[in-house]
Amino acid sequence: MNSTLLVEQAIWKTYVCIKETIMLENRNRKARPLLAIALAASMLAATACAGPSATNAGTAGKLAEGDWNAVVEAAKQEGSLTYYTNAAPEQNEPVIKAFNAQYPEITVNMVRGAAELDAKLDAEIAGNTDGADLVLITHRQWFEANVPNFVPVKDTLPNLANWPADAWSIDQVSPTASISPNGIIAWNTKLFPNGFKNWNDLLAPEVKGKVGLRDTVNTDVASYLQFQEDTNGPQFLPALAKQEPRFYTSMVPMAQSMAAGEIGVAAMSTPPTLVELKKQGAPIDWIIPNETHSLPFTMAMLKKTKHPNAASVYMNFVYSPEGQKALNGQQYGVSPLPGIPDTIDMTGKKSTLLDPKTMTPERTKEWAQKFREIFGR
Amino acid sequence: MSTSEATTVKAPEKNTKEVTSQRPSFGRTFGRRLLDRYPWVLLAALLVALVALPIIPLQTRAFADNFASFGAMIEMTDLGPILLRTLILGIGSLVIAMVLGTLLALSMHVMSARARRYLGFMPVLPMVIPSVAHVVGFVFLLSPENGYLNAMLRALPFIDGTQPGPINVYTEFGVVLYTGIHLTAFVYMFVYNGLRNLGQGYNLAAKVSGAGALRTLFTVTLPMLRPVLVYAGTVCFLLSLGQFTAPLLLGRREGVTVLMTRMFDLTLEYPLNFGLIAAMGTPLVVMAVALVVVQRRLIGNQDRFVGQVDMADSRSQSPVVRTLATAFVVAFTFFGAILPLLALLFVSLSPFWSSTLSLDNLSLTAFDTVFSNKKFVASIGTSLTVSALAVLLVIPLGLMIALGIYNRDRLWRPIPPLLDFIANIPLGVPAALMGFGYLFALAGPLHLSGTATSFVLAYLTLMIPYSVRYSLATLISLGKQTVDASRVSGAGPLRTLLQITLPLARGGIASSAAIMFVLLIHEFGVSLLLRSASVNVMSVVLFEQYDSGSYPQVAVMALTMTAITAAGLLAALAIGGRRALERL
Numbered sequence: 001m002n003s004t005l006l007v008e009q010a011i012w013k014t015y016v017c018i019k020e021t022i023m024l025e026n027r028n029r030k031a032r033p034l035l036a037i038a039l040a041a042s043m044l045a046a047t048a049c050a051g052p053s054a055t056n057a058g059t060a061g062k063l064a065e066g067d068w069n070a071v072v073e074a075a076k077q078e079g080s081l082t083y084y085t086n087a088a089p090e091q092n093e094p095v096i097k098a099f100n101a102q103y104p105e106i107t108v109n110m111v112r113g114a115a116e117l118d119a120k121l122d123a124e125i126a127g128n129t130d131g132a133d134l135v136l137i138t139h140r141q142w143f144e145a146n147v148p149n150f151v152p153v154k155d156t157l158p159n160l161a162n163w164p165a166d167a168w169s170i171d172q173v174s175p176t177a178s179i180s181p182n183g184i185i186a187w188n189t190k191l192f193p194n195g196f197k198n199w200n201d202l203l204a205p206e207v208k209g210k211v212g213l214r215d216t217v218n219t220d221v222a223s224y225l226q227f228q229e230d231t232n233g234p235q236f237l238p239a240l241a242k243q244e245p246r247f248y249t250s251m252v253p254m255a256q257s258m259a260a261g262e263i264g265v266a267a268m269s270t271p272p273t274l275v276e277l278k279k280q281g282a283p284i285d286w287i288i289p290n291e292t293h294s295l296p297f298t299m300a301m302l303k304k305t306k307h308p309n310a311a312s313v314y315m316n317f318v319y320s321p322e323g324q325k326a327l328n329g330q331q332y333g334v335s336p337l338p339g340i341p342d343t344i345d346m347t348g349k350k351s352t353l354l355d356p357k358t359m360t361p362e363r364t365k366e367w368a369q370k371f372r373e374i375f376g377r
Numbered sequence: 378m379s380t381s382e383a384t385t386v387k388a389p390e391k392n393t394k395e396v397t398s399q400r401p402s403f404g405r406t407f408g409r410r411l412l413d414r415y416p417w418v419l420l421a422a423l424l425v426a427l428v429a430l431p432i433i434p435l436q437t438r439a440f441a442d443n444f445a446s447f448g449a450m451i452e453m454t455d456l457g458p459i460l461l462r463t464l465i466l467g468i469g470s471l472v473i474a475m476v477l478g479t480l481l482a483l484s485m486h487v488m489s490a491r492a493r494r495y496l497g498f499m500p501v502l503p504m505v506i507p508s509v510a511h512v513v514g515f516v517f518l519l520s521p522e523n524g525y526l527n528a529m530l531r532a533l534p535f536i537d538g539t540q541p542g543p544i545n546v547y548t549e550f551g552v553v554l555y556t557g558i559h560l561t562a563f564v565y566m567f568v569y570n571g572l573r574n575l576g577q578g579y580n581l582a583a584k585v586s587g588a589g590a591l592r593t594l595f596t597v598t599l600p601m602l603r604p605v606l607v608y609a610g611t612v613c614f615l616l617s618l619g620q621f622t623a624p625l626l627l628g629r630r631e632g633v634t635v636l637m638t639r640m641f642d643l644t645l646e647y648p649l650n651f652g653l654i655a656a657m658g659t660p661l662v663v664m665a666v667a668l669v670v671v672q673r674r675l676i677g678n679q680d681r682f683v684g685q686v687d688m689a690d691s692r693s694q695s696p697v698v699r700t701l702a703t704a705f706v707v708a709f710t711f712f713g714a715i716l717p718l719l720a721l722l723f724v725s726l727s728p729f730w731s732s733t734l735s736l737d738n739l740s741l742t743a744f745d746t747v748f749s750n751k752k753f754v755a756s757i758g759t760s761l762t763v764s765a766l767a768v769l770l771v772i773p774l775g776l777m778i779a780l781g782i783y784n785r786d787r788l789w790r791p792i793p794p795l796l797d798f799i800a801n802i803p804l805g806v807p808a809a810l811m812g813f814g815y816l817f818a819l820a821g822p823l824h825l826s827g828t829a830t831s832f833v834l835a836y837l838t839l840m841i842p843y844s845v846r847y848s849l850a851t852l853i854s855l856g857k858q859t860v861d862a863s864r865v866s867g868a869g870p871l872r873t874l875l876q877i878t879l880p881l882a883r884g885g886i887a888s889s890a891a892i893m894f895v896l897l898i899h900e901f902g903v904s905l906l907l908r909s910a911s912v913n914v915m916s917v918v919l920f921e922q923y924d925s926g927s928y929p930q931v932a933v934m935a936l937t938m939t940a941i942t943a944a945g946l947l948a949a950l951a952i953g954g955r956r957a958l959e960r961l
Contacts, residue, residue, distance in 0.1 A: 002804050003508075003616055006563045007899055008843060010504035011892055013566060015949055017498030082911075111911075119649050120909060123820055129828075131911060215629075216645055246630050249924055256927065260730055262522045280729070372455060376632070 063308045068158055072103075074309035080107040081310040083134035084121065086114055087297055088252055090272035091178070091332045092136075098326040099317050106310050114216075114250045118142045125149050125304060133305040134315060136177060138295040140356035141219040141364065143170060150174060150300040157312060159319040167336035169298035176296045177318050178327050179334040181344065181351060182224060183292035184269040186255060189283045191264035198289050199232050202267055208243045210264035212254045215247040215371070220295055222367035223354040224268060227293040230352075240267070241375045259284050271344060272332040288344070294334070294351045414789045420777055421795055427838045428802050431814030432662060438817065439655035446652030453653075455639075463618060463635040466553055470617040473557025475610055478564025481709060483594070484702035485565075486572045487693035492703050499706055501562040503713040507899045507942055508559070509916045510935030512626045513923060514717025515555055517724050517932070519546035525720055528732040547630045555623045558713050560616060564609045571605030572598070577691060590693065615668070619661070619807035621902050626923065636661075637809050644816065644906065651817050658810045665805035718939065725932035743929035753934060756918040761941075763829055763914065764897035767836035768890050774837070775844025776886075780874075782845070783852045804842045808902025811839065816906045829912050835903050840893050847889035851882040884952065891949035895942050915941075 064074035085092060089112055096108045111132070113120065118139055124131040125146070137143075152172045154160050160175060167176045185196045191210065196202065202211060214221050228236055246263050248254035255273045258266045259282035274286050299318060301311050317323045321340065328335040328343040335343050439446050450456065481500045485493060503511065518526040521541035531538040545551055579601065583593040599606075621637040628638060636657065643654050693699050724730050726739040747753055778796050785793035803811065812835075819831050855878065863873040879886075901916040908917045919934045 002806065002808055003559075003619070004808065004839065004896055004900065005804055006560070006616065007504055007508075008892065008896055009566060010501035010562050011895055011946065013501045014498040014505050015888070015892065015946060017494075018946075019950055020494065020497075119644070122649075123909075126820075131909075215632075216642065218646075247632060249629060253924055260523055260928075262520065282729070 063156070063312065071309050071312055075307075075313040076103070076105045078307040078310040079105065080109060081133045081305075081307045081314055082109040082111065082131060083136060083299075083311075083314070084111045084113060084117055084132040085136040085297075086112065086117055086138060087136055087178075087180070088270050088272040088276075088332075090276040091327060094326040094329070094332075095318060095323060098322055099314060102317070102322075103313060106313065108314060121146075121302075125302065128304050130306050132302055133307050133311040134299060134301055136297055136299045136318075138180070138220050138297055138354065139218065140169070140296070140298075140354055141359070141361055143174060143298060143300065144356045147173060149303050151303050151305070151308070153301060153312070153315065157316040157319065159316050163319060164336050169296055170300070174298045174300040175319060176336050177299045177324075178297040178332075179294050179336070179351075179353070180270060180297055181288050181292050181294045181334070181346070182220070182251065182268050182270055183227065183294070183351075184271070184274070184286050184288050185265060185267065186258060186269040186274055186284060186286035187265040188258055188261055188263075189285050191261060195285055196265065196287060199228070199236070199291070202265065203236075203239050203243065207265060209246075211240070211243050211245045212258060212263040212266040213240075213245045213247055213375075214249070214251060214254065214268060215375075216249055217364065217368040217371045219356065219359050219361075219364050220354060221371075222364040223295075223352075223359045224293050225367055225371065226359065226363075227352045231291045237374050245375070247375075255284075272330075275331050288346075288349060290349050292349055292351050293354075295354050297333070414792075417781055417788055417792045420781065421792055421799075424774075424778060424796060424799050424841070427834075427841070428799050430818050431811045431835070431838065432802075432806065434818040435651065435655045435814040436659060436662060438651050439659050441652060446650075446656035449650075449653050450656040455634075459634050459636055459639050462549070462633070466549060466556065466620070466624070466633075466635060467614055467617040469549070469553035470556035470560060470620070471610060471614045473553060474560035474564045474613050474617075475606070477557065477561040477709065478609070479568050479606070481561065481565040481706060482568035482572055484705045485569055486691050487698055488702050488706070489692050489699055492699070496703065496706050496710075499710040499714075500565045502710055503558060504562045505942065505946070506714060506718065507901075507916060507935075507938045508622045509626070509901055509919050509923075510721065510938050511559070511717055512555060512623055513919070513931055513935050514721045515546055515551075516627070517720035517730065517928075518716060519544045519551060521545040521547070523730060523732040525723070525732060525734060526716070528734070547627050547633070549633050552620075552623050552627050552633055555627065556617050556620050559623070560613050561709075561713070563616070564613055567609040567612075568602065568605055571602050572691075575601055580691075590695075590698070615664075619809075621807065621809045626920070637807065640813065641809065641905075644813070654813050655817070658813060661807060661810055665807070665810075666802060668805045718936075721932045721935050721939075723932075724929055725936055727929055730928035730932075743927075743933045747930050747933040747937075750930075752913070753915075753918055753922075756913045756915050757937070757941075759829065759832070759912060760898055760914040760916075763832040763836060764894050766833050767840060767897060768893045770833070771837050771840045771844045771893065772848075772886060772890060775841060776848045778841070778845045779848030779852055782849060800845045801842050803839055808839075808900070809906065811835070812903040812906030815903065819907075828909070831907050832904070832912065832914065835907060836897050836900065839900065839903060840897065843893055843896070844889070847885065848882075851885040852878070854885075855881055887952040888949045891945055891952060895945035895949075898938065898941055898945065 064070040092110050092112070096110060099108060100106070117135075117137060121132060121135065121142070123129075147170055150170070150173045153175075154163075154172045163175050168174070169176050185199070185202065187196055189195070192206075201207075214224075217225070225237065228240075245267070246257075248257065251266075251268060251270045252273050254263070254266050255269050255277060257263050258269075259277045269286065274284065277284055299315055301308070301315055305311050318327060321337065324335045324337050324340045325342075327333060328340060330342055331344055333344060334346055478500075485497070485500070488496070506514075516524070518524050521527060521544070524544070524546065527542060527544055530536055530543055536543055544554075546555070575598070579597050580593055583597045588596065619637065620635065621641075624633060624635045624638045625641065628634060634642075640654050640657050643650060643657075693702070723734070725743055726741065728738055728740070728742065778800050781788060781796045782793050782800075815831065815835050819834075859877055859881065860873055863877045864870075868876065898915070900914075901920070904914045904917050905920065908914070913921075915934065915938050919931065919938065922934060923931045
């Protein structure tokens with residue numbers, strides 16, 4: 001049955017009661033139509049101010065002929081681009097800001113999502129609808145499955161000509177833009193003043209009921225779980241389950257929850273969110289243990305793009321030293337380019353990188369099942 | 378006898394022969410009948426197409442590949458526990474709703490008439506707040522670590538102040554508590570109506586025979602209310618089984634999963650397994666269609682009360698009882714509606730959510746952030762536009778269907794019952810299930826998923842039952858006299874409709890339009906599944922922000938949605954509308 005029915009009954013009851021008691025019907029008869037018009041006008045005004053949702057009448061999507069300057073000019077004509085990402089908002093905003101400092105004429109629409117992005121992208125690609133021009137996500141499984149839908153960029157974008165050979169997620173098509181460690185222990189300093197040093201500290205008795213984990217096992221999470229099993233032994237995850245963890249659908253709300261004190265420690269997190277929370281004064285701290293797990297953020301341009309020039313200019317920017325500094329600086333991530341200031345220093349740490357060749361869809365499904373068995377979800 | 382009958386029979390035959398020679402040919406009659414019927418046949422076809430779209434394609438998918446999806450469903454190891462939990466939550470919510478609802482109805486009944494006039498709408502106020510906003514308000518009150526109510530309770534001497542709690546809104550208990558309070562309003566309306574219909578006769582007789590108030594209550598009133606309580610309980614139970622919003626927002630943290638949220642999780646997996654989702658939804662769809670008949674009777678009972686004038690003096694003689702009753706109603710409204718709104722307000726003005734209630738550091742920063750967020754502002758526009766469009770389109774559609782049902786004796790026999798039945802199906806299908814259906818139907822060859830058109834289509838279909846009911850009520854209240862007078866004066870049916878019926882029904886249509894608009898702003902289940910990156914509505918953006926953003930901003934969005942609901946309600950009040958509509 002439908003609860004809209006309930007709401008409808010409630011609203012009618014409220015309407016009738018208010019009408020009978022507060023609005024005595026025979027008064028203010030003349031005022032009523034005016035009031036109605038005023039209300040309607042204000043609603044229309046609100047709609048007009050809000051504006052229509054971002055649908056561009058896509059101009060034909062063709063890359064400009066000629067040299068890079070022609071592409072930049074065509075990009076300015078296109079005027080905007082859209083990219084989908086599951087990177088933390090804090091990490092995306094500096095890049096967009098730095099980009100707009102150089103190219104103020106091009107609007108960048110960033111759409112952030114999590115596990116649901118894959119299905120959305122599939123629907124858009126299948127329907128060839130306008131939407132994403134670029135994607136910057138960690139979902140390697142989806143990437144592997146969609147290689148034919150990406151535009152080869154190695155030869156068209158100047159900054160990729162000398163991109164490190166080992167920093168290509170998919171050759172010719174998708175270079176790694178950032179490496180994001182998610183094997184992080186982040187804690188609330190009010191609840192755990194002594195902090196944590198390594199993974200086994202999570203099994204201490206005082207952590208029970210206060211630790212946070214992700215659920216909705218996709219490839220990223222499955223890879224992390226595999227890393228935990230490989231590094232800390234097959235008993236680690238069941239022991240963690242005995243600590244009665246709380247579950248979150250994404251690392252960002254988990255970090256927020258930890259900062260608010262709802263949980264005391266998060267067993268995985270993402271650097272940009274933590275850096276920002278700390279800047280805002282949240283009582284948190286974190287450590288990247290010596291053995292950690294990382295997700296590569298790779299970017300690709302979709303063949304269906306209606307803004308190939310703007311997308312090319314943006315993608316080229318992301319892989320430039322300025323773009324890398326904006327994306328990975330402030331301790332937000334690790335850059336494949338050497339020598340970018342203020343990025344995360346991983347010297348002395350052993351980081352397992354998500355590898356779609358070993359973490360196949362079948363393995364991910366196995367881990368989803370195993371997760372349910374171990375954690376009872 | 379037979380011979381005389383034979384002769385009497387023969388005579389008409391002669392006449393018939395003469396008459397037949399003057400009747401138009403079969404071809405022309407058939408042609409005229411077709412001309413009269415075909416608009417209605419088209420209307421019925423359109424209605425069937427609209428309602429079938431979210432249901433049929435998805436269900437056929439469940440049966441595809443030799444029932445493979447049903448096989449997959451049976452293999453789901455967690456299905457048993459989930460069904461059990463759905464059932465337990467349903468029963469828990471039912472108990473809370475029945476107890477609170479009956480108490481509220483009794484309180485309202487024994488109150489003084491003046492108090493009743495002013496407090497009449499209070500028990501239903503919790504439901505007027507958009508459900509996503511309402512749940513978030515409860516989270517701010519009853520989160521075990523940071524909830525304001527919990528913080529206050531911990532300050533009490535007999536509660537352990539070092540542990541989180543004592544009330545945890547994220548557990549089964551929390552979901553049951555919220556759903557119970559949510560459904561209380563419905564039980565209240567039902568039982569209150571029942572109480573009024575009982576009249577005072579039996580109560581007075583009991584009093585005269587020497588029974589005290591309490592004894593009368595337990596031996597006379599409640600037993601006589603039994604059918605009403607059974608009806609209310611059944612409807613309540615079914616509604617709580619289809620609950621989606623509370624388990625979705627409250628249940629994730631500690632793994633309280635019900636059938637609907639499990640199906641929602643399936644939409645987040647990649648690749649999407651529509652067959653499995655369809656298989657899980659099949660029993661609900663079957664139940665929904667079967668219940669339409671029962672529903673109509675229940676709604677019929679329900680509506681009759683809405684505009685009743687209070688005749689019987691049922692108030693209690695004891696001022697103590699009256700005061701207690703008033704206090705109870707006010708307390709329920711305070712905890713159910715006012716407190717969550719206050720919590721939302723407080724968090725919206727704070728830099729971040731913590732359990733401390735200090736008045737320093739309050740600012741409008743969160744409001745600035747939210748209203749400069751293009752996505753949120755765009756979603757306000759989308760919500761308003763899409764809802765307004767859907768309402769504008771559904772009003773004429775509903776009116777035409779209502780005309781068909783109203784004039785059932787003049788139309789081709791099968792059409793009116795068909796219209797009646799099909800138009801009510803969207804009432805019985807849980808919203809999330811409709812959403813899954815649209816996700817599937819629109820993603821395929823129609824390529825409509827993720828567009829504003831899909832929202833308008835879905836919202837339009839959701840509102841058909843309401844529009845039809847309102848139009849029907851208006852038509853009934855107008856009576857046949859004016860229409861007959863118009864026809865007798867020579868106006869055709871169309872002219873009568875345009876020049877007589879519509880102008881008289883103007884007010885009723887306008888205020889019901891405002892109410893439908895508010896209902897669509899509230900809508901969450903279907904909208905959640907239709908959302909796309911570029912087209913989104915307020916309730917879903919609120920949910921997404923709750924899942925992944927800062928709490929003060931979530932609070933601002935919740936307050937904005939509530940404000941728009943209030944504005945819609947004010948619009949309905951301002952437009953006025955005839956009292957006719959209130960006697961639905």
